[in-house]
Amino acid sequence: MNKPAILALEDGSVFHGTAIGADGQTSGEVVFNTAMTGYQEILTDPSYTRQIVTLTYPHIGNTGVNAEDVESGAIAASGLVIRDLPLLASSFRCEQTLSDYLKSQNVLGIADIDTRRLTRILRDKGAQNGAILAGSDAEGDDAVDRALAAARAFPGLKGMDLAKVVSCQTPYEWNEGEWTLGTGYADVSGPDGKAERPFHVVAYDYGTKRNILRMLASRGCRLTVVPAQTPAAEVLAMNPDGVFLANGPGDPEPCDYAIKAIQEILETTIPVFGICLGHQLLALASGARTMKMGHGHHGANHPVQDLDTGKVMITSQNHGFAADEASLPANLRATHRSLFDGTLQGIERTDRPAFSFQGHPEASPGPRDVSPLFDRFVTMMKERR
Numbered sequence: 001m002n003k004p005a006i007l008a009l010e011d012g013s014v015f016h017g018t019a020i021g022a023d024g025q026t027s028g029e030v031v032f033n034t035a036m037t038g039y040q041e042i043l044t045d046p047s048y049t050r051q052i053v054t055l056t057y058p059h060i061g062n063t064g065v066n067a068e069d070v071e072s073g074a075i076a077a078s079g080l081v082i083r084d085l086p087l088l089a090s091s092f093r094c095e096q097t098l099s100d101y102l103k104s105q106n107v108l109g110i111a112d113i114d115t116r117r118l119t120r121i122l123r124d125k126g127a128q129n130g131a132i133l134a135g136s137d138a139e140g141d142d143a144v145d146r147a148l149a150a151a152r153a154f155p156g157l158k159g160m161d162l163a164k165v166v167s168c169q170t171p172y173e174w175n176e177g178e179w180t181l182g183t184g185y186a187d188v189s190g191p192d193g194k195a196e197r198p199f200h201v202v203a204y205d206y207g208t209k210r211n212i213l214r215m216l217a218s219r220g221c222r223l224t225v226v227p228a229q230t231p232a233a234e235v236l237a238m239n240p241d242g243v244f245l246a247n248g249p250g251d252p253e254p255c256d257y258a259i260k261a262i263q264e265i266l267e268t269t270i271p272v273f274g275i276c277l278g279h280q281l282l283a284l285a286s287g288a289r290t291m292k293m294g295h296g297h298h299g300a301n302h303p304v305q306d307l308d309t310g311k312v313m314i315t316s317q318n319h320g321f322a323a324d325e326a327s328l329p330a331n332l333r334a335t336h337r338s339l340f341d342g343t344l345q346g347i348e349r350t351d352r353p354a355f356s357f358q359g360h361p362e363a364s365p366g367p368r369d370v371s372p373l374f375d376r377f378v379t380m381m382k383e384r385r
């Protein structure tokens with residue numbers, strides 16, 4: 001039997017639908033993602049912590065879920081909002097239905113929602129704080145009032161430091177390379193890991209997606225992943241060939257520990273590469289400002305221009321904050337811009353081997369047009385030797 005669910009937004013909008021995940025209540029910032037595939041990667045992307053995601057593609061769950069397509073150990077999003085959950089999940093890799101997956105991880109989901117209407121609200125008014133009530137929580141005359149109160153009680157992501165919350169607690173090595181059909185993920189630990197992977201990269205984990213680590217590992221990097229609050233001195237003592245700054249949830253501005261550590265690392269000549277939150281933190285550490293966007297960028301179809309070559313790439317995106325191009329100091333150069341809204345998408349230091357990208361070159365899900373940035377980082381490490 002279908003169980004009821006309610007989605008409420010801080011602006012007063014209320015949507016009635018069907019519960020497809022766990023029962024109970026959840027709140028977060030509601031954002032829309034325009035990717036047509038990759039719901040499992042999106043749900044497990046730690047950057048979605050404290051966000052409720054609605055997918056604009058109408059049929060979600062068709063291929064079920066499997067143990068491989070995860071970007072972290074568990075679902076990170078606070079909830080899922082979709083139009084239509086198909087009755088049948090089918091794929092040669094399907095191990096579980098989306099609905100069972102949500103329930104098994106105690107995550108709320110709501111289906112049968114007019115996601116076009118919802119997305120238009122988010123597009124016009126900006127990301128909204130919201131809440132989902134599901135199952136018996138969504139029953140009773142006061143259910144709508146309770147949903148609205150829960151939506152309005154969410155404090156919003158501005159000023160929220162979540163990188164240190166989702167980061168790993170202790171350092172670890174990463175030995176998994178990219179996925180291929182038939183063999184799955186490559187084990188790159190190898191008989192002689194050092195010869196095959198000549199570059200030691202220390203990756204700051206602000207909420208990293210696994211595919212970033214896999215793409216670095218497949219390009220000859222031995223990876224040590226360290227907690228977000230690891231002091232620069234500890235990282236430098238590991239004698240890395242390069243330092244990577246990961247993606248992650250929340251507002252970059254309150255991450256003072258990360259900004260300080262990056263500034264200390266930038267005093268050396270070690271190559272630095274940042275993605276998404278890592279990009280925003282590199283900007284802040286270099287003296288630029290960041291700001292909260294309206295509805296942000298979440299999808300796998302975003303055109304971004306390389307300002308040096310004029311080339312346009314279709315990219316994967318997931319961010320609600322951005323580095324402000326108008327605030328770039330003299331030693332920071334804009335390298336990429338969004339063709340959707342003109343916002344800054346890439347920067348590089350003119351005085352250091354350091355650069356970063358706002359979107360997701362690791363895709364997962366999405367196109368791989370920007371994957372040459374991983375090769376650029378490896379080239380920088382090679383040149384420094």
Ligand SMILES: NC(=O)CC[C@H](N)C(=O)O
Binds near residue numbers: 277321
């Ligand atoms: N994917 C990310 O790293 C997101 C960065 C940051 N939390 C933002 O929303 O802009």
